[in-house]
């Protein structure tokens with residue numbers, strides 16, 4: 131095969147970190163930072179490389195509980211570099227003030243936090259945001275939550291999570307962009323652009339820390355913190371592109387992941403944290419460990435002491451030790467005995483000082499807190515709008531939705547009156563401040579009959595339609611929330627079946643942080659609105675969609691399974707030697723399960739709207755080394771709508787086995803009522819490239835099958851041959 135677009139993974143890119151500022155000015159600043167570094171003792175340098183929670187910073191100046199536990203001295207505390215997880219602006223001001231009074235060199239602290247889908251105003255969970263298939267929406271959400279977090283003194287967010295996830299059992303699927311590398315890459319980039327905006331000199335922007343580098347999404351069995359074992363080809367092809375996009379977009383920090391790679395915890399993997407991250411991806415920012423991961427090298431049994439764990443993590447490339455005393459209490463001796471190089475420590479500390487400098491902390495340690503910034507946008511309204519675009523209408527038989535103003539509606543289910551709508555990582559946003567569905571209906575003119583007890587359901591024979599809201603609680607998905615059963619609760623299932631006896635016009639609303647198995651319940655309901663965890667304005671956003679005030683436009687970013695036993699389930703699985711034969715599904719010796727229908731209940735990319743949008747024409751125009759796809763959509767309904775046009779390929783012959791289909795392009799477009807939309811996009815040979823067994827990424831000459839449509843089962847559009 132002839133090779134084109136050769137690009138070796140380990141090619142080092144030219145560093146561009148000087149490009150943001152005036153070069154001369156930056157060099158001067160660098161000199162100042164170097165002078166500062168020269169004044170620092172070894173212990174002060176290592177202090178910069180440690181991160182602690184606010185509980186360590188008591189105002190009394192005495193050694194308190196957590197410090198005793200970690201065996202820290204006041205001198206060590208007074209040289210710490212960063213703090214994680216403050217709750218208020220006042221807390222930030224206090225900690226910074228006391229710290230600057232006590233510390234010798236008065237290097238301001240950086241405040242970091244998990245601002246994942248909003249700070250105080252909570253937006254939909256990341257998996258829901260990915261469902262919007264609208265990167266502009268994600269960027270806006272990140273921009274708005276940065277503003278709110280910056281006003282509370284936060285400088286860095288531990289977001290976006292760029293892990294590719296294919297297993298609904300894993301609770302952290304909630305924090306992901308789902309199962310597709312292309313969608314994940316586009317969304318990850320949008321988060322970084324949103325948080326960092328026009329740069330960190332703007333005090334309403336915050337720095338992004340992309341995580342978890344890398345492979346965490348493949349935790350075996352969907353169990354959190356579990357082993358990962360993947361090939362380099364999968365790493366380079368599927369898991370690195372989203373991180374590359376974040377780094378290329380300027381993400382300032384990277385967090386290493388808890389999992390193993392090639393048998394070594396990533397925290398101790400020189401291969402990943404240095405060769406891949408620094409040399410191949412040209413990352414020049416700061417690398418932080420995940421929570422206590424340096425000390426976990428001892429639990430993994432690849433180290434037997436603070437010293438050996440610290441040496442391994444540091445030499446692998448971990449620069450900030452989150453929430454342990456390992457670096458503090460062992461790196462100084464390791465440097466003094468010559469086992470760890472002080473020059474490496476200096477390089478690390480310089481990077482941390484540069485980040486502080488870039489955040490403007492030397493000029494203003496209370497960054498943004500004295501400026502009385504006002505947030506012009508109505509964040510609640512923004513959250514509501516964003517939520518309406520992030521919930522997926524999976525089913526809508528007999529056009530049971532939208533609900534009409536004249537109809538009498540029944541409302542039931544465990545979530546009908548629940549304000550538990552925020553989802554994990556909403557530690558500042560308050561549940562009490564969120565809006566339940568029943569509350570939102572009460573704000574409309576509609577007649578809604580609410581039944582909270584199962585015994586009451588006979589009265590639903592008198593209503594036109596029944597909305598049943600069910601699903602997970604906020605603590606059931608997220609970190610350390612893995613499950614083997616991903617069905618609705620028996621009570622939720624019972625509610626649906628009971629109501630079905632009285633009324634067949636059932637609309638199911640599902641709150642969830644993961645794709646649930648709805649197989650049992652699906653035949654009983656006419657419509658399903660998969661709301662995920664929509665955030666502070668959940669109820670209003672759901673009612674907006676149910677009543678047609680907003681036409682839904684989201685799509686599944688992850689397959690909805692028929693059974694938990696299908697995990698990991700994703701449309702872009704590799705071609706097998708014995709593919710499932712749809713025409714003859716009873717053939718035994720095929721790659722399939724005996725006891726469940728092949729494929730998902732609803733596929734990746736699926737999602738309905740209230741318009742009737744069709745693809746009426748499409749063609750491919752061949753250009754040298756690329757092609758253009760032209761298409762026309764028509765909307766035969768009286769409702770303005772949006773569709774997500776999705777383009778998939780299938781590489782007919784390749785050196786390593788490729789997925790059966792791969793999403794290569796998508797665009798969300800608006801089609802006016804009774805109108806048309808004409809669009810086009812370009813696909814280059816670089817879009818068709820893949821990672822070969824030698825880890826080089828290039829495009830082979832040969833044939834590709836092309837598919838265009840509105841979900842991952844899109845019909846075939848044609849073929850294109852790359853001549854090489």
Ligand code: GLC
Pocket residue numbers: 244288341420421609
């Ligand atoms: C964790 C998580 C990580 C988070 C960090 C700080 O345990 O794995 O995603 O950013 O702690 O809270």
